[in-house]
Structure formats: C-alpha cells, structure tokens
Amino acid sequence: MLVFAAGGRAMNSEIAVVVSERLARYGFGDAHPFGPDRHAAFMREFQARGLDARTRAIEPREATYEELLAFHIPAYVDLVRERSATGQGFLDAGDTPAFRGVYEAAAVVVGATLNAADAIMTGQCRRAFVPIAGLHHAARDRAAGFCVFNDCGVAIECLRKRSGLTRIAYVDIDAHHGDGVFYGFEDDAGVIFADIHEDGRYLYPGTGAVEEAGRGPAAGAKLNIPLPPGSDDAAFARVWPQVIAHLEKFKPEFIMLQCGADSLEGDPITHLRYTAASHGRAARELCQLADRLGHGRVLGLGGGGYNRANLAHAWTAVVEGFFLE
C-alpha cells in the first residue's frame, strides 16, 4: 500500500518479514538452547495471528565473503569456513560448536538481514523483521555465545558503504548485553547504541555497565542500562524513555532493534521477567520515532530467546508493533 506523506512524496507503508526454512538451518542441534525449532515456533504464531497475510515476504540469500569482511577479519571468516567443512571443534572457547555447513547457515542469516535492510532502503517496505538474526555476541575476530557472524555489525557497515548513512541506531532489549556490537563500534560515533539488559554481574557476557558510554569521538553515543535479575515490565517501562531520549538526541537515519525474547519471564537461561508487551512497546515507539525523524526505517532482528512460546509471542508482538496499531 502506498501512502502520501506531507509534501506529496510517496512512502511505502508495508511491513516485510524474512520467511524461509533456510534460516532454520542456523541452529546447534535439537538438544541445544539455540535449536533449529526456534524458527518453526515463530512461524506457527506468525501464521496463527494472520501476519503472513498482512506482510510482504522477503527471501534470504547467502552473504558474500566480501560482505562478511565488512565487519569480520579475514582470518576469522576463513576459520569458520574451514571448520564448517569438517564440522569439528568450536568457533570460540566452548559455547559455539562448529557443525557441517555452519559457514553457509551463518552467512544466510547475514544475507537475510542485508536483504531486509536493502528492502527498507530501496522503499520496498518501511519496516522489516528477520526472526533468526540479531547475532549480537560475535566479535570482529571470533564467535561468541551461539553467534558465528554478527549480522547486525555487517549490516551497519554495509548500510554506511552502500547508502552513505552516517548515523545508525542500534537498540538491544535482549537479556544479554550486545557486546559484539558494542565493542565492535565502541569508538565509532556513527553508531548510536542503546542496550537494556540483565546486569552483567549475574549473566553472560558480564559487560554493559552504565559507565561504558563509548570511547574517544563516540563518548556519550552509547547507552548501557543494566537491570537487576527479576526486573519486569514496570522496570522496563521506567528506563525505556531513556532509550528514546538518547536516540532523539542523535537523530539516527536508520534504527535497528535487536528484540531478543530471552528477557521474558520463563526463559531457561536468564532471569528477567518482562512480558511480550515490552517488546511490542519498544517496536511501536521506535517506529513512531523513525516516523517523526521523517524516514520511518526500522529493522527488527529476533535475537535470543530459548523458551519457544516466549519467542513466538515477543517476535510477533514486534511485527504487530510495526503496524503502529
């Protein structure tokens, strides 16, 4: 559906979602918290709510080697490729096992995020969502916490290169701190970072203290808000306005939301207690902000979430939030 904004410029109001079994291949086996059934859990709820009929489907693709190098160092990308061929060993100190085809599966997640970002930038849609993405722990030179390639980091670098954007916001409401994105851009003033997470004294990866606000030219461009274990929707609501105020100050040209569902009550590996309402609110208010800024660009990335019902509810709440209803 095309609508006309003030001034007569046509703006596409559609919402796009990457739907593909290819995304489900990114998983570490049925017994692992990051199992391949996460995709199916989301799709069942997405269809049950009729969202498949209201959104445009985008296909993923495998990101190229050169695209991966926009964020990662060559030695690390080569290591993933080698271990992917044998399926042996780990890609970090012991959280993230290699499996046969892990390179291709991880590159498809990155390609899905890049296709979604491109769809927004070319006006095919106004917002987009990618369920099995937002792999925020991967560093430029290594895997971490179930994350092989950091699709958020690659997308930020590619958006700058291809579209000339200079201010990109990254908002993260996953229970875990988005350390791969934070340290990947810690001294980069062009990445406006805001992250609400469980206090690192109680949860992996242990980072994201209030004092970590960016370095050098980026001092003040990063906002870390740790919450104590047990924090609920009311606690989220108390701090969320700080995220909106932080973004309003920097006026980003594109907003990325890593909406990990492991911050909901009942997740098996974290201790926060939100409901999906917090995720819906975050999505809605970021869209309102993006609209106020005149571009409307919001890209949602699923992130963590190891209770299947929780991720289905949180992620569909985000897609519904994109409609601003």
Ligand SMILES: [Zn+2]
């Ligand atoms: Zn997480």
